[in-house]
Amino acid sequence: MSSKRTVQFKIYRYDPDKDDKPYMQDISVELEESDKKLLDALVRLKAKDDTLSFRRSCREGVCGSDAMNINGKNGLACLTAMENLAQPITIRPLPGLPVIRDVIVDMTQFFKQYHSIKPYLVNNDPAPERERLQSPEDREELNGLYECILCACCSTSCPSFWWNPDKFVGPAGLLAAYRFLADTRDQATSERLDNLEDPYRLFRCHSIMNCVDVCPKGLNPTKAIGKIKDMMVRRAV
Amino acid sequence: MKVAKHTFDAVIVGAGGAGLRAALQLSEAGLKTAVLTKVFPTRSHTVAAQGGVAASLGNSTEDNWHWHMYDTVKGSDWLGDQDAIEFMVKKANEVVVELEHYGMPFDRTDNGKIYQRPFGGHSQNYGQTPVSRSCAAADRTGHAMLHALYQRNVRANTQFFVEWMAMDLIRNADGDVLGVTAMEMETGEVSIFHAKATIFATGGAGRIYYSSTNAFINTGDGVGMAARAGIPLEDMEFWQFHPTGVAGAGVLITEGVRGEGGILRNASGERFMERYAPNLKDLASRDVVSRSMVTEINEGRGCGSEKDHVLLDITHLSPETINKRLPGIREISIQFAGVDPIKAPIPVVPTCHYQMGGIPTNYKGQVVVPKDGNSNVPVAGFYAAGECACASVHGANRLGTNSLLDLLVFGKAAGETVVNDFRSGQLTLKPLPENAADVSLARIARLETQTNGEDVHEVRLAMQRTMQKHAGVFRFADILKEGVTKILEVAERAKTTQIKDKSKVWNTARTEALELDNLIEVAKATMISAEARKESRGAHVRDDAIDCAETPNGRDDKNWLKHTLWYSEGNRLDYKPVNLQPLSPDVEPIALAKRTY
Numbered sequence: 057m058s059s060k061r062t063v064q065f066k067i068y069r070y071d072p073d074k075d076d077k078p079y080m081q082d083i084s085v086e087l088e089e090s091d092k093k094l095l096d097a098l099v100r101l102k103a104k105d106d107t108l109s110f111r112r113s114c115r116e117g118v119c120g121s122d123a124m125n126i127n128g129k130n131g132l133a134c135l136t137a138m139e140n141l142a143q144p145i146t147i148r149p150l151p152g153l154p155v156i157r158d159v160i161v162d163m164t165q166f167f168k169q170y171h172s173i174k175p176y177l178v179n180n181d182p183a184p185e186r187e188r189l190q191s192p193e194d195r196e197e198l199n200g201l202y203e204c205i206l207c208a209c210c211s212t213s214c215p216s217f218w219w220n221p222d223k224f225v226g227p228a229g230l231l232a233a234y235r236f237l238a239d240t241r242d243q244a245t246s247e248r249l250d251n252l253e254d255p256y257r258l259f260r261c262h263s264i265m266n267c268v269d270v271c272p273k274g275l276n277p278t279k280a281i282g283k284i285k286d287m288m289v290r291r292a293v
Numbered sequence: 294m295k296v297a298k299h300t301f302d303a304v305i306v307g308a309g310g311a312g313l314r315a316a317l318q319l320s321e322a323g324l325k326t327a328v329l330t331k332v333f334p335t336r337s338h339t340v341a342a343q344g345g346v347a348a349s350l351g352n353s354t355e356d357n358w359h360w361h362m363y364d365t366v367k368g369s370d371w372l373g374d375q376d377a378i379e380f381m382v383k384k385a386n387e388v389v390v391e392l393e394h395y396g397m398p399f400d401r402t403d404n405g406k407i408y409q410r411p412f413g414g415h416s417q418n419y420g421q422t423p424v425s426r427s428c429a430a431a432d433r434t435g436h437a438m439l440h441a442l443y444q445r446n447v448r449a450n451t452q453f454f455v456e457w458m459a460m461d462l463i464r465n466a467d468g469d470v471l472g473v474t475a476m477e478m479e480t481g482e483v484s485i486f487h488a489k490a491t492i493f494a495t496g497g498a499g500r501i502y503y504s505s506t507n508a509f510i511n512t513g514d515g516v517g518m519a520a521r522a523g524i525p526l527e528d529m530e531f532w533q534f535h536p537t538g539v540a541g542a543g544v545l546i547t548e549g550v551r552g553e554g555g556i557l558r559n560a561s562g563e564r565f566m567e568r569y570a571p572n573l574k575d576l577a578s579r580d581v582v583s584r585s586m587v588t589e590i591n592e593g594r595g596c597g598s599e600k601d602h603v604l605l606d607i608t609h610l611s612p613e614t615i616n617k618r619l620p621g622i623r624e625i626s627i628q629f630a631g632v633d634p635i636k637a638p639i640p641v642v643p644t645c646h647y648q649m650g651g652i653p654t655n656y657k658g659q660v661v662v663p664k665d666g667n668s669n670v671p672v673a674g675f676y677a678a679g680e681c682a683c684a685s686v687h688g689a690n691r692l693g694t695n696s697l698l699d700l701l702v703f704g705k706a707a708g709e710t711v712v713n714d715f716r717s718g719q720l721t722l723k724p725l726p727e728n729a730a731d732v733s734l735a736r737i738a739r740l741e742t743q744t745n746g747e748d749v750h751e752v753r754l755a756m757q758r759t760m761q762k763h764a765g766v767f768r769f770a771d772i773l774k775e776g777v778t779k780i781l782e783v784a785e786r787a788k789t790t791q792i793k794d795k796s797k798v799w800n801t802a803r804t805e806a807l808e809l810d811n812l813i814e815v816a817k818a819t820m821i822s823a824e825a826r827k828e829s830r831g832a833h834v835r836d837d838a839i840d841c842a843e844t845p846n847g848r849d850d851k852n853w854l855k856h857t858l859w860y861s862e863g864n865r866l867d868y869k870p871v872n873l874q875p876l877s878p879d880v881e882p883i884a885l886a887k888r889t890y
Contacts, residue, residue, distance in 0.1 A: 071796045072798050074796065092629075106801075107802065113509050114336075190401050191401065202398045203333070203436070241396065279784075
């Protein structure tokens with residue numbers, strides 16, 4: 057196998073400063089042997105054309121900056137292997153959020169929903185001098201919940217979020233809501249459930265499971281949402 | 294260009310661990326505070342910390358802060374200031390327990406306490422045996438911490454300016470700091486943030502090196518801004534090369550892997566650290582382990598077809614332990630090394646990781662500079678914390694898990710100092726000089742109009758390759774000297790960078806050009822300070838420093854037990870004494886000794 061190879065891209069481009077409307081740009085780039093991930097290829101492309109704009113930071117799948125729509129599926133550029141991508145590789149912004157420029161989207165609505173679930177521990181007992189105790193089993197309940205990186209791959213792949221981004225909390229926000237409901241140290245269970253007891257905020261989830269399919273961290277928001285629904289039912293009876 | 298002006302009690306630049314911890318102090322005290330950050334807070338590089346945060350809680354092995362203090366001073370190769378170190382290790386339990394109260398999902402011991410694991414250079418009884426001091430949330434401690442801090446700030450209603458890049462520090466004729474200029478990335482507009490107090494928490498500049506564990510955003514923005522504004526940079530020759538970056542990719546593999554029992558092996562499968570550090574072995578200090586690895590590779594015992602790396606082996610650990618304690622490492626290893634560590638060892642090489650030096654501060658988080666014969670005079674209105682600051686607690690080499698501790702303790706301390714100074718009326722809103730934004734506007738105008746200039750990507754690459762080649766794990770007198778000439782040439786080229794993108798909206802080419810200005814300051818400071826320091830100490834090891842009774846390990850306490858101060862203007866060097874005196878009169882100083890593990 058030769059060390060250098062040329063890869064074809066189709067990239068969504070839009071600069072409101074000069075473009076009337078968005079367009080798809082056909083562009084190719086010669087990659088080095090070390091360019092293993094999509095992000096490496098995009099950085100290589102940007103070295104050629106510095107007007108290509110995208111967010112990126114940690115390049116190891118933990119900061120959540122470089123979420124985008126890759127060949128029709130949401131994912132992180134830094135965790136997407138080039139060898140698995142059919143060409144031309146089609147890159148679009150995350151669907152359902154306003155585009156600011158190229159693949160950079162306005163995430164205001166996404167974070168608004170995250171903030172709406174009160175994403176912080178509530179415990180009104182006087183703080184003890186040392187740590188609050190939590191058994192390893194109770195701590196284990198938080199696994200699969202706290203690891204969320206807020207990349208928005210899930211919420212922007214969810215039809216319910218596309219239709220009602222202002223009313224439906226979305227998978228990321230609901231996963232965070234359950235992260236606190238599941239924490240034995242948290243005391244705001246009933247307020248948290250009240251906050252979600254609404255035809256839209258929680259119940260717009262129809263278990264389509266796109267969120268599970270795209271989560272780059274392998275998390276399962278649908279399962280967490282199911283558990284919140286169970287808690288709702290249990291407190292009703 | 295029209296320049297908007299925002300007025301606040303305090304402006305914090307950076308929303309990683311240190312910035313968020315400081316912000317919490319200010320928001321909860323009711324100060325009108327702006328937090329500027331070029332990325333959404335949870336994207337800051339604290340998120341990538343893995344192995345843990347140090348505190349002598351003693352949850353699984355006996356421990357106390359005296360041992361932690363000894364380990365930190367020894368780890369620093371006695372370049373750390375002992376007042377700041379005492380302050381940090383004594384505060385450790387408090388700030389870690391606070392985080393637990395904020396909701397941080399620490400792993401737990403069987404009796405429900407915070408789980409702690411061993412880490413490099415941390416010991417019981419003054420260097421005798423490894424101690425479990427690293428408080429961990431699996432191998433995602435930084436992520437868990439940063440999110441918990443952000444969440445607590447949501448609760449405290451902290452006001453964030455997200456995706457705003459700070460550009461330049463504003464000082465008046467007396468040298469007082471009055472705030473910063475900043476650019477909103479979405480619009481390209483420049484604003485002035487005028488404040489009574491300015492706290493820098495902008496992180497490190499690991500991207501000056503070609504091979505780095507650091508995120509793209511780690512471009513030393515605060516350090517560069519401070520240097521351009523006439524503040525000296527302290528101890529910039531000291532850079533930590535983390536022993537275990539994934540070979541080729543640079544991505545970090547936590548020392549916690551060795552804390553959980555991981556072993557480094559050379560081509561013949563030998564556990565070579567037994568030869569270099571008979572006592573702590575694979576858990577010796579990072580500088581020691583990195584040098585041992587490079588020595589193995591240089592002497593032909595490296596692994597792979599190029600013999601250019603060594604192996605980190607955890608195949609003897611149970612899959613349950615790996616999945617429970619090191620799940621992120623398994624993920625990273627599969628993703629970036631193509632290896633499942635349950636089945637095969639991970640290829641690793643020492644990789645640039647952490648900036649020990651930075652903006653000089655005292656243990657209260659005040660920025661201090663030499664003035665009228667006093668080495669440590671606070672700059673009115675200016676504070677710094679975290680990796681961008683040099684308190685100095687890490688000296689010539691930082692211990693693993695002391696960075697997360699540093700940002701908690703000094704983020705909080707800087708916040709508390711500002712609140713106290715504010716309440717005592719010491720902080721006032723001083724009039725802005727006329728044209729306070731001119732420097733920033735000129736930088737932007739130059740990028741608008743530059744022709745026949747240099748490509749940002751190419752200049753950055755030239756800088757990174759120069760740093761990698763001339764100021765690496767082992768340093769050589771002649772190569773350093775040549776490095777100074779080369780880096781000054783690169784710095785000249787950086788003055789005429791040119792970008793094609795002229796858009797006002799989210800112009801990342803412009804952001805990268807502005808970041809390069811900051812990186813270049815750090816690169817110059819590093820090379821010039823390193824060339825000048827004619828000894829070996831901690832992470833700075835030279836071929837011409839001889840190991841003898843007079844200079845143990847090549848460390849020359851007679852001539853070089855002092856902090857470097859580099860001034861950007863004229864590349865001038867100055868020095869100031871190390872504080873060997875602990876904070877409390879009843880605490881014994883840790884006496885100078887030869888450093889062995």
